[in-house]
Amino acid sequence: MAPHPLSSAQQQSVEQLLETMTLSEKIGQMTQPEKNSVKPGDVTRLSLGSVLSGGGGNPDPNTPQSWREMVGAFHEEAQQSRLGIPLLYGVDAVHGHNNVVGATVFPHNIGLGATRDADLVRRIGRATALEVAATDVRWDFAPAVSVPQDVRWGRTYEGYSQDTGVVSELAAALIEGFRGDGWATPTSVLPSVKHFIADAATTWGTSRRADRSTLATDRTLAIAQMGQSFVELLDLGAWQIDQGNSEIDEATLRAVHLPPYQAAIEAGALNVMVSYSSWQGLKMHAQHYLLTEVLKGELGFAGFVVSDWEAIDQIHPGDYDRCVVDAINAGLDMVMVPFDYERFIASLGRAVQSGQVSESRIDDAVRRILTAKVALGLFEHPRTDPALLNLVGCAEHRTLAREAVQKSLVLLKNVGDVLPLDPAGPELLVAGEAADDLGAQCGGWTISWMGGHGPVTPGTTLLEGLQAAGGQVHFSPDGVVDRDYPVGVVVLAEAPYAEGMGDRSDLSLSADQVALLERVRARCTRLVVVLLSGRPLIITEQLPQWDALVAAWLPGTEGQGVADVLYGERPFTGKLSFDWPHSHADLPRRPEATLLFPLGAGLTTDADSIRFPGLQDNAKV
Template sequence: MTLKVRILPCGLLIPLIFLTGAISAQPWSERVQDLIKNMSIEEKVGQMTQLTVDMLCEGEPYAITVPFKISEEKLEKAVIQYGVGSILNVPTGTYPGVEAWHQILTTIQDKVQESANKIPVLYGLDHVHGLSYIRGGTLFPQPLGLACSWNTSLAREMAEITAYESRAAGVPWSFSPAMDICRNPVWPRLWESYGEDVYINTVMGKATIEGFQGRDLSNKTSIAACLKHFTGYGLPLSGKDRTPAWIPERYLREYFLPQYQASIDAGALTIMVNSGEINGIPTHADKQLLTDILRHEMHFEGLLVTDWQDIHYLYDRHKIAHSLKDAVRIAIEAGIDMSMTPVSYDFADLLVELVKEGTISESRIDLSVGRILMVKEKLGLFETTHFPVTDYPEFGSERNQEISLQGAVESIVLLKNKNDILPISKDVKVLVTGPTANTQRSLNGGWSTTWQGEGADQYLAEFPTILRGVEDLIGRDLVQYAEGASIDEITDMDLALQKANEVDYIILCLGELSYTEDAGNINDLNLPDAQLELASELAKTGKPMIVILAEGRPRIIRQLAPNSAAILCAFYPGPQGGNALAKLIFGDENPSGKLAITYPQYANSYTPYDHKYTEDRDVMNSGLSFNPQFEFGFGLSYTSFEYSNLQLHNSEVSAVENLQVSVDVKNVGEREGKEVVSLFISDLVASITPPVKRLRAFEKIILKPGESTQVIFELPVQDLAFVGPENRWVIEPGDFELHVGPLRQKFRVK
């Protein structure tokens, strides 16, 4: 069997981002042009305004009446008086199902029909890992877990299901995927990204966009994607959310633009802006980044939306504006199209003032309004805002849950398996213990039924926790349980130790609860002392200890790793995570996940895999400076794969050719398994110090025992380019080395 993989340029290389000049004339349709001509300044600015749905509900924002009820007076103000163009979010304190969402959308869009121009409202939700806020919909692994599957086909299929189910509820816009390359694992939104690597972020993001948007955005199964958070959001120096990043332009262009370029080229319709600042300039105020680079160089013609209240923050948080009105001016001049304002009308009032006094031109407003109306037109909202629920018989279906389970299984990474202790027999007695053993929060993370995910145990109770997953698989009679410790405090550890002596194996579940954004900020990446103490005391019993890390970022496990017989890492695998972990532990499934991040060994040593040679040396006999707990791309299986016959079609190639690589892979173990065949390339000498290696291609394959296949990569040599001293993409002639599994081979670019 031969598997041929053609790796096409995907925005990594020489995307023509050094062009100058004005933005090309926008290709607005006749309908959009006519609407713009007939709209007042107030109506245009209304289209640029985005409110949270709480502004339409009885009660106050964040404290609405529950069950929620749309206020006729507030609806009139938003839709008729202000002509608001977009609404987002879920009514606070609620988790509506499809019918309730239809009620919300119908009420809003029916009101639109009373307005002069009858422009539909664009509704958006954070579908970060499936239907975060729609009861009964399907949730999947979070993006970091999905990245650890290294399965782009699965990413595309999950996005297709998300789009289908979102449209079933009438919601045509998702604030995802997050394209935030994360180079600091302390960052509390690491799990919302596809990890530390540019290429994985590029191909996973592109697959998600293709799944969301399909071939026709107006189709009843398609939604608009929103890339976020443009850009550099995942590299705060402190590791804390919405704090400053310091990114040289060369590094920005090589690591933080390519994945966006590929997604723009794939048709991404909207982009959300980074809430932080880069080099002292808040991104919402950065005209060079948002207009000169994103619009002029990268040729993005879609809708650019702020994050939550970020124009206001230019004034009262970043301190670069003298007033809120000044902040509005700065953001619009920088290139913002729509303000997620989201709990006041100040933005609209102040922007109208700025236009009427001549500070902001009406033509500048027209440009943003045209983009907004274009998105609505492409989504088919002028014809139909939502479709009958009966058109979506697969909403929340068993098949969709099977895909969720597959995603969970493939997302989990087996990091240690001493003496092949896993899988274990289903007739043994086990103790399930630890703070993440009996909660859905540690399987789902934030954006799961509620913003911080604290509602997961209430709303996702039908899905098994890790404890229940084990009980369901082997029977409750064989399972003991004691919590032992909460996230940061010892609880009934004595009971856990007592029960440990009564079983054959210990399944110790450690990690984190759910969080996102500022609520997830931490000062120490080490696991809390209570969890380490529980692990240490359980290890003293002498019983084999299987550690499950249910977490959103790689908490330090250096102290407990030597005492563990096996370690499984589950970066928020979703509601099916309990089932998936049980199936992996007891052998119903074979692990195939590989780390999409470098798992650090020390709390202040966060060197990524594509580091420089100076970061991988023995410093004064103190040991290698790059010494992670587990390397990027690492992951074990219950079977073994053998690599052989690595061949290059030509050992010398020009910059305009394709590099053709083939390798044979054989399953030499005793059970069927999936393997990620990865192609890394090292530039051995360059004018800018080269990284030790970069991931350039991969393919996930499945082989039965004894089966072999030939994997063929066809990689454009242009993909070996880097951003040189002049901040331009260059390909320099010289020697390179490719790595596939344990095999190496050199070639030359002439």
């Protein structure tokens, strides 16, 4: 249990401020709308406590300076309210300040989990905090401390590992990086530890998020920009497990999914975001036992609890007032109401006046929110130094991201030591559109909610990294060539996705990908496959045809980090942070499952060249 974040004098100042606040001002502090919905003057008029940018909630033009100007305008409005309570602006900077064009985009968490390097993650947290703070933002909806149990889940890549201990260690390190020299320093950024709890243990087929009959009127899903229609994605498995029901018992919940939250609190976390999912049939946003008795009581969490995007609406669909009452009474302190913030304010006001929500519950919520704001030093320094803008996407941060990429790669097969490649060797064939696709390399949560293809932000693709290394490289996006090559490198990628839009019932390679592999295999003596993905894919049938396999995950903007390791400038050191299933029959994860590669697998190419025991047999090569 962490000590209280405030001194006795600071706690007294919070109580004094609370005594001066009207009920309307308190409810305003509990309200968090999305920036595109906020009408001019409403931050002042309603004493709104927070504003957020949703995934892709960017200014136009999307530049660091425009971000700072946009966020700063909300801060200035908050200062004009009766009490001048500073605003907390929140963003989803889940792998760097990833909504900002030009920011450094680090590998997604699944790649960082493969590094097992807490110091690296701590340094990434510090760099991310500096870039976030540069845009006048002091709240980041990260880290996800999920412990994924079924890689068909579209948020698998947001989890560091299926190993609770790895998740706990790396999440605490990221929080320490966000904090820097102390929460009250002007470059600290408040982490939002998410999504409480067992969001990664839901059962396939239990999600009720996407209703085919209401897709045309769903304002949230309308924001998503995908290459396929919603109906096509639903047929592929979208929204089958994300936001579903976790049917595990309490002992499993406590042993597997609770420890990362305890580690985060001990590291100083002052905010927790609640999961859309349910536990044993009850929506997490209505779980008084888990939110109030366990999180705030047993774990001694002194910070505040925030809802996810429009999530309280799911408690009792069609009865909004009842949703508000149950969520606040369960322990929600701030509610993310992206579109209809005045409806929430009015509903909660009625609930207090009717006695359905006590004033003491309101005071507890606002006390927790003010505690975080005081701890962050926002009352003394509500704005950050504009000189920080020079750090957004700076060379030092990109070098750090390149290091993270190098350490995240997992070598799972290397017959005849085809890797590392020789940059002075014969011409290398590189095939697959993904080799030169920065968007595919970054994945979801990059500039837009779902991510995209192509040059979505400044960075270096894997192909550009290979070319810059000095070797002879022939690139064929479709793998059609008119001569043979000693070595071919095929880069395969999942299409970018986020959240339930990435749930998939079938994790096999596509027919086009298999055809590409066959074309290149026929033209190469040896074949290396680099897989860009947010999870293990089912590759058992194709693997025997490959001489080498590299799991590169979603490495972000610094693709030369992949090239560094392929060419032997840096060794392969990454280890799987997830079991790699042999077939779809082995999902979800369970002890008796057959594995293609086990958790911890990974070959090395350093001087000692340690191979994982039994790996060749497991891989059937």
